[in-house]
Amino acid sequence: MLFGRVVGTVVCTEKVPSWRGQRLLLVDATDPAGTPLGNRLFAAIDLVSAAPGQRVFVVRGREAAVALAHPENPADAAIVGLIDDVHEHSAEVAD
């Protein structure tokens, strides 16, 4: 699972039937401290009612699709948690 921040919403009136009722959010990939990695925007299915500005973690790949009611769907990224805090103990913390 990867770190990210919700930066927007994606609205699609026409979409694959298996995504009906699903919210799509725009996510910017970040490091653990929340700093953007740069040019790493992607859309993700929202499974935890995330909102723009929130730090989240995202599962990518086939596992994103399994959580929906209809597992045969084309999702390749899903938000699976809201980050409250990250405690990093290493000296070489985030850049």
Added chain:
Amino acid sequence: MFLGRVTGEVVATIKHPHLHARKLLLVRPEPTPGRPEPAAVIAVDSVNAGIGDRVLVADEGNTAAQVLGMARGPVRTIIVGVVDQVEDGGEPGASGA
């Protein structure tokens, strides 16, 4: 699977039910020489790993489901071992050259 170092914990109250009551750790994958620095990942702990441990991480949904004893869900990154020692055979591609 890849090798990494546990460098922290991730606190998340609201998460997918598949992740409830699971310990989430911050893992920094070990870089491969000559390749870009890999991004830090969040992994579910299944072996009581701790901060500073060198660990073996699997990143595949079926593996995660098996190890957690659950049906398949939106979880794929899981710590499956604490590494004691790795014997490195040398440079990749060097053998038999």
